[in-house]
Amino acid sequence: MPEGDTVWRACQRLNQALGGQELVRTDFRVPTLATTDLSGRTVLEVVARGKHLLMRLSGDVTIHSHFRMDGSWHLYRPGEKWRGGASHQIRAVLETASWTAVGYRLPVLDLVATDAENSVVGHLGPDLLAPDFDRSLAIANLEAEPDRTISEALLDQRNLAGIGNFYRTEVCFLLGLHPWRPVSSVDLAAAVDLSRRLLKANLRNGTQVSTGVDRPGQRTWVFERAGKPCRRCRTTISTAMIGEPPRDRITYWCPACQPAVDSGTN
Numbered sequence: 548m549p550e551g552d553t554v555w556r557a558c559q560r561l562n563q564a565l566g567g568q569e570l571v572r573t574d575f576r577v578p579t580l581a582t583t584d585l586s587g588r589t590v591l592e593v594v595a596r597g598k599h600l601l602m603r604l605s606g607d608v609t610i611h612s613h614f615r616m617d618g619s620w621h622l623y624r625p626g627e628k629w630r631g632g633a634s635h636q637i638r639a640v641l642e643t644a645s646w647t648a649v650g651y652r653l654p655v656l657d658l659v660a661t662d663a664e665n666s667v668v669g670h671l672g673p674d675l676l677a678p679d680f681d682r683s684l685a686i687a688n689l690e691a692e693p694d695r696t697i698s699e700a701l702l703d704q705r706n707l708a709g710i711g712n713f714y715r716t717e718v719c720f721l722l723g724l725h726p727w728r729p730v731s732s733v734d735l736a737a738a739v740d741l742s743r744r745l746l747k748a749n750l751r752n753g754t755q756v757s758t759g760v761d762r763p764g765q766r767t768w769v770f771e772r773a774g775k776p777c778r779r780c781r782t783t784i785s786t787a788m789i790g791e792p793p794r795d796r797i798t799y800w801c802p803a804c805q806p807a808v809d810s811g812t813n
Contacts, residue, residue, distance in 0.1 A: 549598065549614040549618075549619075549711070550598065550709060550710065550711030550712075550713060550714060550746075550755070551595070551597055551598060551674070551675055551676050551708065551709025551710065551711070551714075551746050552676070552709070552746050552747075552749045552750055552755065553614075553755075554595045554597075554598050554599070554600055554614065555595045555676050555750060556750065556753075557595075557600060557614075557619070557620055558593045558594055558595040558600055560620075560622060561593040561600075561602065561620055561622070561648060562592055562593040562594075564622050564643075564645070564646040564648070565590040565593065565602075565641070565643060565646060565648060566590055566591070566592055566593065567589065567590065567591075568589065568590055568643040568644070568645065568646070569587065569588070569589050569590075569643060569644075570585055570586050570587065570588050570589070570590065570604070570641055570642065570643060571586055571642050571643060571644060572586055572640070572641075572642040573585040573586055573639075573640065573641055573642070574639070574640040575638070575639050575640075575656070576637055576638050576639065576640075577638055577639075577656050579657065580639075580656065580657070580658065583658065585604060585608065585610075585641075588604040588605045588606055588608065589604065589605040590602060590603075590604055590641075590643070591603045591604060591605060595674075595676065596664075596668045596671060596674055596708065597668070597671045597674050597704055597708025597709050598613060598614065598704065598708065598709065598711070599611065599612070599613050599667065599668050599671070600612045600613070600614075600620070601664060601668070602641075603661050604661075607660050607661045607662060608658060608659075608660065608661060609658065609659050609660070609661045609664055610639075610641075610656070610657075610658060611655070611656070611657050611658070611659055611664070611667045611668075612639075612650060612653045612655055612656050613653070613654065613655035614653070615654040615655065616654075617652050618638075618650070618651065618652045618653040618654060618655075619631060619650070619651050619652065619653075620648055620649070620650050620651075621648070621649050621650075621651065622646055622647070622648055622649075623646070623647045623649065624645070624646065624647075625645070625647070627647075629647075629649055631649055631651040632651045632652060636651050636652045637649055637650070637651060638650045638651065638652065638653040638656050639653065639656060670704075670705055671704050671705065671708040672684070672685055672688050672703075672704065672705050672706045672707040672708050673685045673688075673707050673708065674707075674708045674709055675707055675708065675709040675710065675739075675742055675743045675746050676709055676743075676746055676747065676750070680743065682736075682739060682740075682743075685706065685707040685739050686735045686736055686739055688705065688706040688707065689701075689706050689707070689730055689735045689738075689739070690730065690735060692730060693729065693730050693731035694729055694730070694731065695729065695730050696726065696727045696728065696729065696730070696789065696790075697719060697724055697726070697728050697729070697730055697733050697738065698715055698716075698719060698726040698727070698789050698790070698798055699789065699790050700730050701714075701715040701718065701719075701738065701742065702715050702790075702796065707739065707742070709742075709746055710742055710746075712770070712796050712797070712798070713755050713757075713767070713770050714742055714745055714746065714755075714757075715742075715798075716769060716770045716798055716799050716800075717745065717757040717767060717768055717769065717770055718738055718741050718742050718745065719798075719800065719805060720768045720769045720799075720800060720801060720804065720805060721741060721757070721768065722734070722737060722738060722741065723804060723805055723806075724738075724805055725800060725805045725806060725807045725808060726787075726789055726798045726800050726805070727789065727807065728807075728808050729808075732808060745757055754766060755767075757770075758778070768801075769784050769799040769800055769801055770799055771799065772784045772799060773785070773786035773799055774786075777801040777803065777804060779801070779804055780801065780803045780804055782801050782802055782803040782804070783802075784799055784800070784801055785799070785800055785801070785802055786798065786799045786800075
């Protein structure tokens with residue numbers, strides 16, 4: 548699933564191409580918006596809120612989308628071949644005189660009044676990439692459920708927005724936290740600060756890196772490295788599902804660098 552930095556980069560590209568431009572044609576290919584025509588409206592700005600993308604238009608209208616697992620927006624010049632996927636995967640086409648934005652496989656696509664955006668993003672905790680990120684509130688949100696595992700708490704967008712499976716896994720490794728460690732035993736300020744630092748460090752990259760080495764096979768400490776030796780101690784990386792279905796997610800950890808706090812943890 549795309550994480551906060553991926554969505555932020557997509558917003559930057561869309562805003563640079565479409566910001567200030569008038570839509571000359573729109574084509575929504577989802578049942579609820581099939582008859583909607585937004586041509587004639589101006590794209591005011593495109594912003595990210597956690598993993599949500601908000602495209603604000605003139606006339607108090609916002610196009611709200613979420614990538615979930617494999618959604619994406621692609622930009623094309625007039626006459627350029629569209630290469631984001633099969634035509635049946637297209638959910639939206641937004642055309643200006645200079646660019647065409649095509650949304651592929653978007654599982655969440657709807658329209659809301661701009662002054663009512665909280666109806667779709669108001670549940671989110673502080674955005675880790677926002678200039679006005681509220682660190683104290685993010686920590687307080689995490690503290691509210693002291694018995695919850697740190698893995699689940701970091702991934703919960705109601706606590707703080709932008710962290711996905713990659714970042715929560717790598718943050719736990721870098722801080723030596725077993726995935727099932729309870730929130731009450733964690734330095735939450737350190738976890739929040741490291742999460743924000745990693746996300747911001749990757750804003751300009753096309754890839755997500757936590758090791759400092761942006762080369763294939765060397766970008767992560769434990770994420771997607773099940774069965775491989777830990778880069779620090781050579782212990783075999785473990786993997787398991789964590790969380791309650793259907794919100795459970797796979798996690799990775801080094802049993803030596805991230806020891807369980809007691810015999811009651813996995």
